Amino acid sequence: DIAWWYYQYQRDKIEDELEMTMVCHRPEGLEQLEAQTNFTKRELQVLYRGFKNECPSGVVNEDTFKQIYAQFFPHGDASTYAHYLFNAFDTTQTGSVKFEDFVTALSILLRGTVHEKLRWTFNLYDINKDGYINKEEMMDIVKAIYDMMGKYTYPVLKEDTPRQHVDVFFQKMDKNKDGIVTLDEFLESCQEDDNIMRSLQLFQNVM
Amino acid sequence: MAAGLATWLPFARAAAVGWLPLAQQPLPPAPGVKTSRGDEVLVVNVSGRRFETWKNTLDRYPDTLLGSSEKEFFYDADSGEYFFDRDPDMFRHVLNFYRTGRLHCPRQECIQAFDEELAFYGLVPELVGDCCLEEYRDRKKENAERLAEDEEAEQAGDGPALPAGSSLRQRLWRAFENPHTSTAALVFYYVTGFFIAVSVIANVVETIPCRGAARRSSREQPCGERFPQAFFCMDTACVLIFTGEYLLRLFAAPSRCRFLRSVMSLIDVVAILPYYIGLLVPKNDDVSGAFVTLRVFRVFRIFKFSRHSQGLRILGYTLKSCASELGFLLFSLTMAIIIFATVMFYAEKGTNKTNFTSIPAAFWYTIVTMTTLGYGDMVPSTIAGKIFGSICSLSGVLVIALPVPVIVSNFSRIYHQNQRADKRRAQQKVRLARIRLAKSGTTNAFLQYKQNGGLEDSSSGEEQALCVRTRSAFEQQHHHLLHCLEKTTCHEFTDELTFSQALGAVSPGGRTSRSTSVSSQPMGHGSLLSSCCPRRAKRRAIRLANSAASVSRGSMQELDMLAGLRRSPAPQSRSSLNAKPHDSLDLNCDSRDFVAAIISIPTPPANTPDESQPSSPGGGSRAGSTLRNSSLGTPCLFPETVKISSL
Numbered sequence: 001d002i003a004w005w006y007y008q009y010q011r012d013k014i015e016d017e018l019e020m021t022m023v024c025h026r027p028e029g030l031e032q033l034e035a036q037t038n039f040t041k042r043e044l045q046v047l048y049r050g051f052k053n054e055c056p057s058g059v060v061n062e063d064t065f066k067q068i069y070a071q072f073f074p075h076g077d078a079s080t081y082a083h084y085l086f087n088a089f090d091t092t093q094t095g096s097v098k099f100e101d102f103v104t105a106l107s108i109l110l111r112g113t114v115h116e117k118l119r120w121t122f123n124l125y126d127i128n129k130d131g132y133i134n135k136e137e138m139m140d141i142v143k144a145i146y147d148m149m150g151k152y153t154y155p156v157l158k159e160d161t162p163r164q165h166v167d168v169f170f171q172k173m174d175k176n177k178d179g180i181v182t183l184d185e186f187l188e189s190c191q192e193d194d195n196i197m198r199s200l201q202l203f204q205n206v207m
Numbered sequence: 208m209a210a211g212l213a214t215w216l217p218f219a220r221a222a223a224v225g226w227l228p229l230a231q232q233p234l235p236p237a238p239g240v241k242t243s244r245g246d247e248v249l250v251v252n253v254s255g256r257r258f259e260t261w262k263n264t265l266d267r268y269p270d271t272l273l274g275s276s277e278k279e280f281f282y283d284a285d286s287g288e289y290f291f292d293r294d295p296d297m298f299r300h301v302l303n304f305y306r307t308g309r310l311h312c313p314r315q316e317c318i319q320a321f322d323e324e325l326a327f328y329g330l331v332p333e334l335v336g337d338c339c340l341e342e343y344r345d346r347k348k349e350n351a352e353r354l355a356e357d358e359e360a361e362q363a364g365d366g367p368a369l370p371a372g373s374s375l376r377q378r379l380w381r382a383f384e385n386p387h388t389s390t391a392a393l394v395f396y397y398v399t400g401f402f403i404a405v406s407v408i409a410n411v412v413e414t415i416p417c418r419g420a421a422r423r424s425s426r427e428q429p430c431g432e433r434f435p436q437a438f439f440c441m442d443t444a445c446v447l448i449f450t451g452e453y454l455l456r457l458f459a460a461p462s463r464c465r466f467l468r469s470v471m472s473l474i475d476v477v478a479i480l481p482y483y484i485g486l487l488v489p490k491n492d493d494v495s496g497a498f499v500t501l502r503v504f505r506v507f508r509i510f511k512f513s514r515h516s517q518g519l520r521i522l523g524y525t526l527k528s529c530a531s532e533l534g535f536l537l538f539s540l541t542m543a544i545i546i547f548a549t550v551m552f553y554a555e556k557g558t559n560k561t562n563f564t565s566i567p568a569a570f571w572y573t574i575v576t577m578t579t580l581g582y583g584d585m586v587p588s589t590i591a592g593k594i595f596g597s598i599c600s601l602s603g604v605l606v607i608a609l610p611v612p613v614i615v616s617n618f619s620r621i622y623h624q625n626q627r628a629d630k631r632r633a634q635q636k637v638r639l640a641r642i643r644l645a646k647s648g649t650t651n652a653f654l655q656y657k658q659n660g661g662l663e664d665s666s667s668g669e670e671q672a673l674c675v676r677t678r679s680a681f682e683q684q685h686h687h688l689l690h691c692l693e694k695t696t697c698h699e700f701t702d703e704l705t706f707s708q709a710l711g712a713v714s715p716g717g718r719t720s721r722s723t724s725v726s727s728q729p730m731g732h733g734s735l736l737s738s739c740c741p742r743r744a745k746r747r748a749i750r751l752a753n754s755a756a757s758v759s760r761g762s763m764q765e766l767d768m769l770a771g772l773r774r775s776p777a778p779q780s781r782s783s784l785n786a787k788p789h790d791s792l793d794l795n796c797d798s799r800d801f802v803a804a805i806i807s808i809p810t811p812p813a814n815t816p817d818e819s820q821p822s823s824p825g826g827g828s829r830a831g832s833t834l835r836n837s838s839l840g841t842p843c844l845f846p847e848t849v850k851i852s853s854l
Contacts, residue, residue, distance in 0.1 A: 046246045046263065050214030053306075071212055072219045072685065073692070074647075075700055085222055102218075109221045117224060124225045145226060146696055152706035153698040165696075169229060190228055199227045199234040202691075 025058030027099040037103050038111035044103065051099055059096040062086045076150030084144060088124040114200055115187070122186050133181040138166045213267055213681045223688055226695040234691045238683040250288035251302070256295040257288070264305050269681060271329035273305065297324040309336035312343040318350055333641050344634065379459035396515070399452055403511050406445035410505050413438045446482040449475065449508075471514060478508040536611075540577070543606050547573045547599040554592040561588065572596075577603025652682065653689050654702055 027033065027048070034041055055064065065086045069078035089097045089105050108116045123129070127137045142162045149157065173181045173189045190196045227234070249265065251258045251273070268274040283290045291298070297316065301324065304310040312335055313321060325332060335343050382392035413431030431438050453475045460466035481501040513519035526533070548569035555563040562585040563569045572585040576599045587596045693699050701709070 042246070047217070049246075049261070050263065054214050065218075068212075068215045068218060069222070072215070072222075072688065081222065081225075085225065088225075089221075105221060106217050109224045110217065118228075121225055121228055125228075141225075142229065145229065145692070146698075148692060149696055149698055149700065152701050152703050153696075154701040154705060154709055155698060156706070156709050157698060161696075161698075165229065165231075168231065173228075186228070195230065195233045196227055199230060200224075202223075202234055202237050 025098050027058070033100065033103060036100075037107035039103065039107060047103060047106070048099060051102065059098050060102070061096045065089075065097070073148045073150075075152070076148045078148045080140075080144035080147055084124060084127060084141060087127070088120070114191070114197070117200055118187050118190050119183065122183050131183065133186070134179060135166060135170060138169060138181075139163065142166050142169075213263070216681065216684055219688055220684070223691050226691060230691075230695040231697060232694045234694050235687065238687050251298075252283075252286070252288045252290045253293055253295040253298040254291070256298075258298065258302055260302060260305070266681065267305055267308075273301075273328060275329075277329070293327060294320070294324060297321060301325075301328050301330065304330065304334065309338070310334045311336055312339035314342075318343065318346040322347070331641075333638060348630075376459050377461075379455065380461060383456055383459060399448065400512070400515050402445050402448045403508055405441065406449075406505070406508050409438060409441045409445070410502075410508075442482060445508075446479050449479045449511075453479065471511075474507055474510045474513075477504050478511060481505055540606060543577065543602065544570055544573045547577070547595070547602075550595050551587060551592060551599070554595050555587055555589055558588050558592075563587075563592075573599060576600045578607060579603060653686050654700060657700075 030041060030044060033039075033044055037044070039047070052058070054060075062083065066079045066082040069082040069085075072078070086097065087093075089101055091101060091104075105120070108120050112120070122133070125133045125137060125141055127140060139162065142165050146157065146162050146165075151157075170179075170181070172193070173186055175185045175188065223234075247262050248259050249262050251260065265273045265278075272278055278289050281289045281291055297313070297320065300311055300313055300321075310325075310330065312318075322332065332343070381388055382395070386392045386396035414429045416428065417430040417433060453472070456472070456475075457463065457466060466472055481504050484501055510519075513523065545566075548566050551572060552563050552566045552569045555561050555569075563572065568585075572587075574580075575582050575585075576596060579600060581600075587593050689700065
């Protein structure tokens with residue numbers, strides 16, 4: 001009987017969903033995290049308390065991520081960029097970001113060396129994680145960033161602004177003009193640019 | 208501010224690192240953080256009961272009392288705790304809101320007391336969580352209705368005061384709608400009621416056969432034909448009164464078209480029209496037949512009573528709202544009637560001298576039987592006819608008796624449900640609108656902060672603090688992030704208005720012509736990317752020229768004030784346009800005049816009205832602080848701004 005089967009299926013689905021939400025993840029010990037990251041114990045405590053409060057289950061999934069970003073950047077659509085960021089955070093590609101991933105990434109971004117930061121950024125831009133950034137990947141990223149600006153910008157956003165931005169970027173980064181940027185080219189070009197170097201120090205101070 | 212957004216600030220800053228290699232301009236420095244004391248436990252003493260919580264927890268909602276610096280007013284330095292002289296039981300719910308992000312409504316407490324506590328702690332009632340929202344609203348509505356009833360009962364005695372200087376029309380309308388306002392209205396109300404009754408009774412009485420005293424004629428005449436003049440006079444009098452009343456109402460109605468279309472006015476027209484048609488139509492026989500039927504419409508005068516009776520109105524509305532149920536009943540009855548009439552007709556077809564001459568003729572039998580009336584004027588004679596006849600009467604009981612209670616209960620349920628659904632829909636709309644407002648509040652907060660010139664400088668903390676609304680640490684970080692994004696993409700956030708204007712002004716050159724009159728040379732129309740950044744440099748040059756000009760014009764005091772108030776006149780003209788959606792509507796025309804003033808008046812004064820304009824008429828602490836500052840400056844500045852604003 002189809003109706004009965006459907007009913008059973010729905011019930012099972014609901015049970016599965018309940019099960020998934022009840023899975024709780026506990027992070028490794030405080031000492032281990034302190035050793036692995038550049039944060040102090042107190043900072044880790046503050047971070048974890050906030051994290052646990054927002055996600056009692058201990059993991060952040062992509063939807064939550066996108067919601068968080070939507071609240072930070074209410075002007076435009078931050079979901080695409082949030083998607084790429086989520087993939088960058090989720091190093092093990094499990095589909096959810098645990099506290100350790102969270103803290104590790106933050107440790108790199110806020111307290112890491114220039115090298116580490118740049119490598120992380122390269123990893124972010126490399127959407128398919130093949131070790132190279134090509135123009136399409138860069139276009140996706142740049143478009144996602146421009147999406148965050150929303151519609152009401154000054155000056156008015158034109159159709160080819162992202163493309164021009166990508167072209168400028170590639171001109172700077174692609175040393176051998178082969179259409180892709182490797183990690184070494186990226187590192188080299190960024191280190192040559194004073195602006196970037198200075199900006200990298202920006203997020204040093206506070207969590 | 209959403210729940211726990213501050214927790215995710217590091218996430219968002221991680222995002223910013225991803226923009227760094229793409230940024231073509233240097234990103235702004237991060238806001239200087241005052242010595243963060245780390246996380247500490249705060250003690251909140253509410254009437255003796257101590258609540259302890261992390262400072263971070265309270266900081267989650269910076270626009271409430273506990274989350275902002277307002278709580279410092281309640282800080283007791285001796286005991287090192289924040290003391291509130293309020294209800295500790297209610298405070299539990301408030302604190303739980305900070306902890307969980309959901310505001311629950313206590314079941315046992317009075318809803319008004321709860322509301323007062325919310326108002327004190329700066330929490331909006333919209334924050335009540337979904338689990339408790341419905342009950343909260345219901346209880347609040349109940350309370351409000353009860354209070355309104357009491358108020359109405361009070362008011363009914365005095366009568367609401369009429370706005371002074373209301374025209375005759377308005378007073379007349381009020382007298383019509385609310386007869387209790389004045390004695391004249393009451394008298395009029397009763398007089399019309401009396402005449403409606405008289406008219407209806409006359410209509411009824413004139414058909415009664417009354418026997419003449421003198422002769423016993425074979426034919427008894429109805430009274431209407433025996434005393435035609437009397438009835439005619441009465442009819443005329445009534446119609447005159449009704450016509451007068453209708454015309455008066457038409458004159459007094461605030462919206463004549465709407466009045467003409469309303470049900471009551473239609474009833475009025477229908478009630479008096481037959482009389483006039485009767486006057487106009489000549490008395491010849493073939494038309495008088497039609498005229499007689501018109502008189503039937505005089506009975507509609509009875510509906511005029513519905514103005515006098517609340518109950519009638521409610522009944523009418525009830526029927527209207529129950530129309531679909533009634534329609535269904537009618538439809539099912541019709542189906543049953545047709546079926547049974549057909550069956551009875553064919554069952555009785557064989558008999559001679561039968562009443563069931565056709566199916567429509569059998570309809571009458573079916574209706575009379577199904578409603579269990581049973582007149583007996585049509586009876587089946589065949590056995591099959593009798594069997595089907597009895598089935599018909601039994602099913603009639605079912606068909607009629609069953610749906611009626613269902614309809615009644617359905618009606619009652621649907622009526623209440625509709626009311627609740629409409630309520631909920633309206634509330635949902637309001638809720639969404641408020642959420643959108645809050646959302647736009649955060650976007651506007653950034654835009655406002657920009658136009659206050661907070662972005663351009665990083666030094667001079669104190670001067671800035673005076674004119675820029677003090678923001679929480681979290682807001683600072685958030686705005687810094689948004690600023691970084693702007694710098695990365697080389698575009699700025701604006702509001703809808705400026706955007707549509709920018710679109711309207713066909714070329715980028717159109718905008719620059721409005722920005723300042725000094726920069727008359729056209730901007731490079733190259734690619735937007737390359738031109739937007741040099742444009743900012745150009746504007747900075749203009750700002751220097753402006754301030755230089757103002758030095759030459761005014762006193763040193765003015766310059767200090769200018770330097771103190773304004774760090775970025777660059778987005779100035781745009782900010783005056785930005786101010787439009789933030790300030791009240793009546794400012795819209797002012798700012799347009801301002802722009803005109805800016806173009807026509809030489810540059811130096813353009814600085815000052817531009818700066819003061821968003822601040823002086825605007826409300827809030829921003830205005831207060833800026834006004835304070837400007838009053839410290841030269842008093843001569845104000846007359847100028849006033850003069851220009853009067854344009």
